[in-house]
Amino acid sequence: MTPAAGILCAFILFACASSPGEAQRPSSAAASDTAEIQWQIEHSLSGGLPAVVAGDPGMQEILREIYTARAYEPLWTRPGKIAELVALLADAISYGLDPADYNLTQIESHLAAGNPASPRAAAELDILLTEGLLRYGYHRRYGKVRAEDLDPNFNFRREAFQKKSPAQMVRQASESESLESFIQGVVSTGPLERLFRDYLRRYREIATGGGWPQIAPGATLHPGDQDPRLGALRQRLYLSGDLPQPGADADVPFDAALQAAVQQFQRRHALTADGLVGAETLLALNVPVEARIDQLRLSLERLRWVSEDAPHEFLAINIAGYELFYFHDRQIAWTTRVMVGKSFRQTPVFRGDITYLEMNPTWTIPPTILRNDTLPAIRKNPNYLAEKHISILDREGHLVDPTSIDWNATGRGFPYTLRQEAGPDNALGRIKFIFPNPHFVFLHDTPNQALFDYPERAFSSGCIRVKDPLELARLVLQGRSGSDITEIQRMIDSGRTERVILQEPMPVLVLYFTASLDTDGNVRFFRDIYQRDDALLEALNAPVLTQ
Numbered sequence: 001m002t003p004a005a006g007i008l009c010a011f012i013l014f015a016c017a018s019s020p021g022e023a024q025r026p027s028s029a030a031a032s033d034t035a036e037i038q039w040q041i042e043h044s045l046s047g048g049l050p051a052v053v054a055g056d057p058g059m060q061e062i063l064r065e066i067y068t069a070r071a072y073e074p075l076w077t078r079p080g081k082i083a084e085l086v087a088l089l090a091d092a093i094s095y096g097l098d099p100a101d102y103n104l105t106q107i108e109s110h111l112a113a114g115n116p117a118s119p120r121a122a123a124e125l126d127i128l129l130t131e132g133l134l135r136y137g138y139h140r141r142y143g144k145v146r147a148e149d150l151d152p153n154f155n156f157r158r159e160a161f162q163k164k165s166p167a168q169m170v171r172q173a174s175e176s177e178s179l180e181s182f183i184q185g186v187v188s189t190g191p192l193e194r195l196f197r198d199y200l201r202r203y204r205e206i207a208t209g210g211g212w213p214q215i216a217p218g219a220t221l222h223p224g225d226q227d228p229r230l231g232a233l234r235q236r237l238y239l240s241g242d243l244p245q246p247g248a249d250a251d252v253p254f255d256a257a258l259q260a261a262v263q264q265f266q267r268r269h270a271l272t273a274d275g276l277v278g279a280e281t282l283l284a285l286n287v288p289v290e291a292r293i294d295q296l297r298l299s300l301e302r303l304r305w306v307s308e309d310a311p312h313e314f315l316a317i318n319i320a321g322y323e324l325f326y327f328h329d330r331q332i333a334w335t336t337r338v339m340v341g342k343s344f345r346q347t348p349v350f351r352g353d354i355t356y357l358e359m360n361p362t363w364t365i366p367p368t369i370l371r372n373d374t375l376p377a378i379r380k381n382p383n384y385l386a387e388k389h390i391s392i393l394d395r396e397g398h399l400v401d402p403t404s405i406d407w408n409a410t411g412r413g414f415p416y417t418l419r420q421e422a423g424p425d426n427a428l429g430r431i432k433f434i435f436p437n438p439h440f441v442f443l444h445d446t447p448n449q450a451l452f453d454y455p456e457r458a459f460s461s462g463c464i465r466v467k468d469p470l471e472l473a474r475l476v477l478q479g480r481s482g483s484d485i486t487e488i489q490r491m492i493d494s495g496r497t498e499r500v501i502l503q504e505p506m507p508v509l510v511l512y513f514t515a516s517l518d519t520d521g522n523v524r525f526f527r528d529i530y531q532r533d534d535a536l537l538e539a540l541n542a543p544v545l546t547q
Helices: 003-014 031-048 059-067 080-095 105-113 118-142 168-176 179-187 191-208 230-239 256-266 277-285 289-309 367-380 451-455 471-478 487-493 535-541
Strands: 313-318 323-328 331-341 350-360 390-391 417-420 431-433 456-462 464-466 500-512 514-516 524-525
Touching: 031 080, 031 118, 031 191, 031 456, 059 118, 059 464, 080 105, 080 118, 080 313, 118 289, 168 230, 179 331, 191 500, 191 514, 191 524, 230 256, 256 289, 256 524, 289 514, 289 535, 313 451, 323 471, 323 514, 331 451, 331 471, 350 487, 367 390, 451 514, 456 464, 487 500
Parallel strands: 313 500, 331 456
Antiparallel strands: 313 323, 323 331, 331 464, 350 431, 350 500, 390 417, 514 524
8 A cells, every 4th residue: 555545544434424234225226226336336446437536546546445345335325424525525615625626526516417327427426425535534634735845844743543444444434423523523623723714714704795995005194193094994904803893984083992903903913013004014904805815724724734743732833923832732821922033044844842951051153153144253353252252162172262263264164163151141041942853943042132022033043032931941841850940040040051851852843824823812914934825825726636
């Protein structure tokens, strides 16, 4: 069996509306037609498959395994179960998926023709129904798009959650009361998925109603202003839920309620919440609702990618939102601001496990930063090393006098290591959180706390700077170490570099969501700082057989 077929095996449990012994012959088929339908199914699986199935070798293999175990008896013989499956596939749109990927058009065409015109038509319909549900279940669990095809750093698990034979799966499915409840019990990704779906539905309703109004360009709008654009502004903010009451007439001045609504909108879009409608706020207000729908669909897809790697307690960093979330029982329990990599030094998406914390860390300057930043700074400022408390080490680890080095002659073969010593001015601050990974990315404190006041915080060289590292340390340590926050503070105050090993690792998911949620369940939208949305949207919208 191919890897693709092995993964799809997990979804056989969705495919059966009734076990072989319970199957009922369609009322229009004579008893002699039953054997003919079985023959047609066997023949189809030997090379005469519907076109939508024939292009997927992995699916062909798993379908053969399913039907061989049933002696080629049809699976879908009860009209009620067929109707339930059709409704389930049609509802794929509420998850940001395309029902056409699950053979819905072909299935509805067969059903519209009434009872199957021939045993061959009956066989083809049965295979289309089975294949549609298999693919739907897989996409609901793991996503339609293979993340690895878009990002080679992706290392989240994507494994089949059941490892049983097709016959066992069929028996399990036959005992389920309904396909909907069965699937929800197996593939639901939790409360975040439900909230994203709620917003997707609401934004689609706005789009169906004609979208929200565009705000005309003009001078910055301030509280107290009277401007003909205020009516459209109020309607825009009401539709997105930022203004509680419907908009007033345009001749009503910019009042306190409108200012509060603007600030709420700004907070949800990573803008400075000053209550003024300037160029950046106006730009965000005028993003079409269809674009926000696409962002919600992408977040649902990205959520499916990582559902397998989301335990009950973990940390999640949303790169695009500059936020860290602490999840407890899969609910957001705490959040803090972070800084992430610049657009040309992007923080990668990957999974890791925090295994230890280090207090008063030193910082060995990485080669890229050394070459691009540190060496030019030293050449420009002879006192740079002293000001930054940076020591120079040779290959044997011995200290080197900086005056013995010709800084203007250094190049790619620079033979020394530069290490910033521990202290309040260290680039890593007073504490770092290590989750070993090939990207050399970790979480750490920073002396540049003022930068957290910026709404967009892509300032680092790839690592993730944390605004409140002490509270994060407390959450990471609880139940995982003999040390508590008091002990951590003592270590920091000592000035010595010390390490605390976690007895149980803390999972860390570094993610990229341009639509996210805050702790109150409000939807937030962010700029696509690394330009990753377009490629994913194209793949999500592509015909399924191109995946």
